[in-house]
Amino acid sequence: MSSLSDLQSRLDEASAAYEEFASRGLKLDITRGKPAPxxxxxxxxxxxxxxxxxxxxxxxxxxxxxxxxxxLIELREIFAPLLKVPAAQLLxxxxxSLTFMTQALTFALLHGTAVDDRPWGLGPHKLLCPVPGYDRHFTLAESLGFELLSIPMDDEGPDVAAAQRLAEDPAVKGMWIVPMYSNPTGITITDRRARELAQMPAAAPDFTLLWDxxxxxxxxxxDHPDNLDILSLCAEAGHPERAWIFASxxxxxxxxxxxxxxxGGPATVDWMTANLGKVSIGPDKINQLRHLRFFTDSAGVEAHMRKHAEIIAPKFDAxxxxxDxxxxxDDLASWTSPEGGYFITLTTMDGIADRVVKLAAxxxxxxxxxxxxxxxGLDPNNSIIRxxxxxxxxxxxxLAAQGLVACVRLASFEKLMAG
Structure with a gap:
């Protein structure tokens, strides 16, 4: 363990580095995963x-x-193989996609699902939330009256044992999951873990994987992992309607x-289409036609995404x-090194994430x-920064990364000095 004088010296160095960075008067924003111009x-x-x-x-x-x-069927045929779903089961x-999520959950609350027509909203309704996770999922579900139950994530995906224990409650209607390059950790669920989720017993007959x-x-x-065919995994497990898949x-x-x-499964797609027909007379097909002509085929989408990677991969590397x-x-923090997606997760010492964010601002x-x-919005360890x-x-x-490092070092040595 470092001596008190050594810690004070390192705190002084960190404070000086932070003050130097702050004196530059920069205005940088690395909050949301927006595409660059x-x-x-x-x-x-x-x-x-x-x-x-x-x-x-x-x-x-x-x-x-x-x-x-x-x-448009032609556009659905382009994206169906990319998302590992049959075109006939893709809308x-x-x-x-947040709109589709809102609609699907609202329909379930009001009308029940393709598996069980008892409306979720008639009784307590809860959703499992792998953490760290996607803030928009949590905000949406909370706004619709769901109770949110956290379950941990590891390098393979959500903790299935924890999910199964909670799913013994019939009020637990489903679970959020970002299977590929999870927001914010970048974890991609393994085939083994996905199979376990597809097979998992649940008290609610229409327990649903909200597969975003x-x-x-x-x-x-x-070189990258491939999408999983979760619909087939669920069908093989005897739960053909368990997964609702979203993308955009x-x-x-x-x-x-x-x-x-x-x-979703065949009955779920029929259920969703029937409910959509009551609230909309169809989507913007002109915009869908634009996308159809722009991409032409699935290979066109993949080629386009390689261009995206050329722009953003150097930023992740930076x-x-x-x-590093x-x-x-120093043993001050850890971080993920994702192979895709839009985020890096930084884990600080417990209790200082909010201090780092304040210093950075x-x-x-x-x-x-x-x-x-x-x-x-409650991280029990106050340690996760997206x-x-x-x-x-x-x-x-x-520049922003340099500033973030300065903030982490200062907040860390402040904590160590405070004992």
Whole structure:
């Protein structure tokens, strides 16, 4: 253990480094996983693929008119193999998968599901939330009246034993999961863990895996894991309707003008389509036609995503290099090294994540609030910080990472000095 005088010396060094960084008067933001302008530029041609009266799909659908709640079949055929679902069980909607999530959960609360027509909202309703996890999932579910129950994650995915214990309560209706490059840790669920979730006993007959493939296409490296066919795993386990799959092109083309997707077992897709038909007369098929013509086929999507990786992989590398150089020689923090997705997770000493975020804000580096990765914004260890390096320029990411390191070092030595 370091002596008190040594700790004081290192605290003084950390304080001086922090003050030097803060004196630069920077304004940097690594809070949310937004695509950078250069990524949005990749899809500029999307805006010119439909013009004049050239508005018909290959199968003859007039995209200007009502109808087609299921979305354009040709576009669904492009994304079906990428998402490992049959095209007939894939729906295409508007720009936000969050909307599909809201609709599916609301329909279940009001009308029950394809498996059990008893409305979830008639009694207590709870959802399992792997942590660290996706803040938008937690916020949405809380707004709909769900009680959120945290379960831990490890390198293979959610803790199935913990999930199974909680699912003995029939009020537990499902579980959130980001299976590929989880937000915020970057973990990809293993085949073994996915099978366990598909087979897991649950008291609720319609226990549901809310399977959000938000980052399924966002590989940073040429060698990458493949998407799992969760629908087949669930069907083999005797739960063909257990998984509701969500995805979108929000970080693939234009975030404000993408296409969202919903998939499930055959009965679930029928249930979703029937409910959608009561609240909408069809999605924006012109925008879906734009995407169809822009990508042409599945290979076109994969080629496009390699261009994304060329832009953002260096930013991830810059953060990881800064963390390694600035913190690697001390036992002050740990961090993930994801192979895809949009985030890096930094784990500090217990009790100082909020202090790091405060120091960073005062030094001109805006971070996601501490606790955002947990239900109700409460991280019991106050140690998790989500880093989103995609939106700023590479130079800005490098500076922000340097500032983050300075903040972690200062907050860590403050804690060590306080005993």
């Amino acid at each position: 250069a990524q949005l530029d990749l899809a500029a041609d999307l805006l010119t693929t439909v013009s004049g009266d050239d508005v018909f799909t290959p199968s003859g659908v007039d995209t200007r008119n009502y109808g087609g709640a299921e979305g 295409a909607g508007g720009n936000a 493939n938000a980052y399924a296409l966002h590989h940073l490296r040429e 092109t929000s970080k693939v083309t234009h975030a404000g003008a993408g296409v969202s997707f919903f998939a 953060v990881l290099t800064a963390l 150089e600035g913190l690697g020689s 005062e030094a001109g580096v805006k971070l996601t609030p501490a606790g955002a990765t947990h239900p109700y 880093i989103a390096p995609t939106m700023p320029t590479l130079d800005e990411v490098e």
